[in-house]
Amino acid sequence: MLNIIVCIKQVPDPEHFDKISIDPRTGSIRREGIPSITNPLDRNAIEEALRKREKFGGMVTVLTMGPPQARKSIEDALAMGADKGLILCDAAFAGADTLSTARVLSVGIRSLGDFNLILCGNETVDGATGHVAAQLAEFLDIPHVTFARRIDVVDEKTVMVERNIENGYLKVEVKLPAVISVVKSINKYRLPTVMGIMEASEKEIIETGCSVCESFGLTESEIGFEGSPTKVLEVFESPQRRTVEMVKGNPEEIARKLVRRLHELEGL
Numbered sequence: 001m002l003n004i005i006v007c008i009k010q011v012p013d014p015e016h017f018d019k020i021s022i023d024p025r026t027g028s029i030r031r032e033g034i035p036s037i038t039n040p041l042d043r044n045a046i047e048e049a050l051r052k053r054e055k056f057g058g059m060v061t062v063l064t065m066g067p068p069q070a071r072k073s074i075e076d077a078l079a080m081g082a083d084k085g086l087i088l089c090d091a092a093f094a095g096a097d098t099l100s101t102a103r104v105l106s107v108g109i110r111s112l113g114d115f116n117l118i119l120c121g122n123e124t125v126d127g128a129t130g131h132v133a134a135q136l137a138e139f140l141d142i143p144h145v146t147f148a149r150r151i152d153v154v155d156e157k158t159v160m161v162e163r164n165i166e167n168g169y170l171k172v173e174v175k176l177p178a179v180i181s182v183v184k185s186i187n188k189y190r191l192p193t194v195m196g197i198m199e200a201s202e203k204e205i206i207e208t209g210c211s212v213c214e215s216f217g218l219t220e221s222e223i224g225f226e227g228s229p230t231k232v233l234e235v236f237e238s239p240q241r242r243t244v245e246m247v248k249g250n251p252e253e254i255a256r257k258l259v260r261r262l263h264e265l266e267g268l
Contacts, residue, residue, distance in 0.1 A: 041121025
């Protein structure tokens with residue numbers, strides 16, 4: 001039996017990234033008018049949790065921190081097959097960097113009680129830092145593994161993880177509980193079925209805010225924008241200066257001309 005928690009995030013739809021703007025005060029993304037989706041790699045994390053539950057039994061809980069509309073991502077995960085959800089929603093959480101986000105997620109996880117495994121997507125399409133899983137593990141004082149492409153359960157206390165490295169992979173034995181962040185190649189995630197969507201409406205979604213932080217001793221100075229040690233100081237558009245030169249001839253002539261031209265440009 002495995003009690004698995006999956007941390008997910010609602011992100012702007014990459015198909016609409018051209019419409020994104022930045023809040024000049026906080027440096028955060030302005031999401032108004034941009035459709036949102038569940039971060040794609042988080043769906044792989046949900047899928048891996050469901051496969052482990054189907055094989056070994058247990059429970060899958062999905063957890064997110066976000067605005068009220070982030071509830072939709074929880075509902076989608078429940079429709080995929082997760083058992084229950086928790087959304088951490090409070091205006092005080094706005095503007096959080098990865099450290100502040102991981103801090104709040106850690107108390108949300110503690111509020112859920114005992115667990116064996118925490119799964120996350122390796123990174124999100126909006127921030128792409130890959131920080132949260134490692135920071136979350138530090139706050140919970142448990143091991144973590146990133147870039148996981150395969151997870152094999154040895155027993156209720158141990159998993160064997162294959163993690164991607166340059167030109168190969170590394171096999172790591174990890175004691176549970178642990179945080180593991182997964183990559184796309186770990187599986188192909190399922191889509192919700194009509195039955196799954198119907199069943200999701202009957203599943204529990206817990207919603208809480210700053211009260212959960214207070215119960216674990218976190219203050220307002222440790223959460224949200226105020227509790228974020230990293231801040232965007234400036235946002236600017238980098239000017240692009242490009243010129244095009246057409247090179248004609250057969251392949252050998254073109255190659256010689258390109259090499260000569262590159263040497264000329266190096267001397268500028």
